[in-house]
Amino acid sequence: MDSLNRHEDYGQSALDETHLLADPIEQFKAWLIxxxxxxxxxxxxxxLATIDAENQSRARTVLLKGVDQRGFFFATNYLSRKGEAVAANPSVSAVFGWYSMYRQVLIQGIAEKVEPQESDDYFASRPHDSQVAAWSSHQSQPIQDRAALDDQFTSALAKFSNSDVPRPEYWGGYRIIPTRIEFWKGRSNRMHDRIEFVREIGADGQPGQWQVQRLQP
Ligand SMILES: Cc1cc2nc3c(=O)[nH]c(=O)nc-3n(C[C@H](O)[C@H](O)[C@H](O)COP(=O)(O)O)c2cc1C
Structure with a gap:
C-alpha cells in the first residue's frame, strides 16, 4: 500500500478566477470534456451523498447522464436507499474526482425527481438488457443469494422477450439543482486553488445569480 505514504506534487498549473467561465455549469461542462x-x-x-430520515449520511457512485442549465441528471431506483433518503431530505452533494488531472468538482444542491416523460425518454434510450435489469432488481433490498438474483433477471428477460420494456414506476431520474459548485485544482505544496460559485434558491423556487469566491485550501 505504497500510496498511503506517497506525497505527490500537484504541479504549478493554476486555476485563476480569470480562467473560469462566468457560468459554473458551462465551466463544469468544459472540465467534463x-x-x-x-x-x-x-x-x-x-x-453522491445523501442524508436519510434518521440523519445518517451515505455516499455511493452514480453516473451523470445529463447536464444543462437546470442541473445535473442521474437515474436510479426511486425505492433504493438513495431514493428513500432523497424523499426524506432532498439535500445532496456530489463529488467528481478527476484525480489524474488534479481536478475535483464539488456540488451541493437539492435533488428533485424529473418529470415522468423525461424518465421515460431516458429509459427508452437504454440498452434492452439494462431496461430488463431495472425490472429484475429491487435495488438496495437484501436477497438470498446470486442464484435468486439471476432467476429474477431470467424471468424478466422471458417476460419482455417479444415486447418493448416499459419503465418501471419505481425507476427514473433525479436532477440536482445546484446551490454551490466548487472547482478545485491541485497545486504544489498543498496550496491548492479552490473557486466556489454560490447562489440561493428563492421562495418562488427560482435560483438567484451566482456569486464567486476563492476558498483557502
Ligand atoms: C461506476 C459506477 C457507476 C454507477 N452508476 C449508478 C447509477 O447511475 N445509478 C445507480 O442507481 N447506481 C449506480 N451505481 C451503483 C451505486 O453505486 C449503488 O451501489 C446503488 O445505486 C445502490 O445505492 P443505494 O443502496 O445507496 O441506493 C454505480 C456504481 C459504480 C461503481
Whole structure:
C-alpha cells in the first residue's frame, strides 16, 4: 500500500478566477470534456451523498447522464436507499474526482425527481438488457443469494422477450439543482486553488445569480 505514504506534487498549473467561465455549469461542462479528452475511465461517474430520515449520511457512485442549465441528471431506483433518503431530505452533494488531472468538482444542491416523460425518454434510450435489469432488481433490498438474483433477471428477460420494456414506476431520474459548485485544482505544496460559485434558491423556487469566491485550501 505504497500510496498511503506517497506525497505527490500537484504541479504549478493554476486555476485563476480569470480562467473560469462566468457560468459554473458551462465551466463544469468544459472540465467534463477535458476529462473525456484525457480518457479518464467513466469521467461522468460521481459520488453522491445523501442524508436519510434518521440523519445518517451515505455516499455511493452514480453516473451523470445529463447536464444543462437546470442541473445535473442521474437515474436510479426511486425505492433504493438513495431514493428513500432523497424523499426524506432532498439535500445532496456530489463529488467528481478527476484525480489524474488534479481536478475535483464539488456540488451541493437539492435533488428533485424529473418529470415522468423525461424518465421515460431516458429509459427508452437504454440498452434492452439494462431496461430488463431495472425490472429484475429491487435495488438496495437484501436477497438470498446470486442464484435468486439471476432467476429474477431470467424471468424478466422471458417476460419482455417479444415486447418493448416499459419503465418501471419505481425507476427514473433525479436532477440536482445546484446551490454551490466548487472547482478545485491541485497545486504544489498543498496550496491548492479552490473557486466556489454560490447562489440561493428563492421562495418562488427560482435560483438567484451566482456569486464567486476563492476558498483557502
Ligand atoms: C461506476 C459506477 C457507476 C454507477 N452508476 C449508478 C447509477 O447511475 N445509478 C445507480 O442507481 N447506481 C449506480 N451505481 C451503483 C451505486 O453505486 C449503488 O451501489 C446503488 O445505486 C445502490 O445505492 P443505494 O443502496 O445507496 O441506493 C454505480 C456504481 C459504480 C461503481
Amino acid at each position: 477535458d476529462a473525456e479528452a484525457a480518457q479518464i475511465y467513466e469521467p461522468n461517474a460521481f459520488v
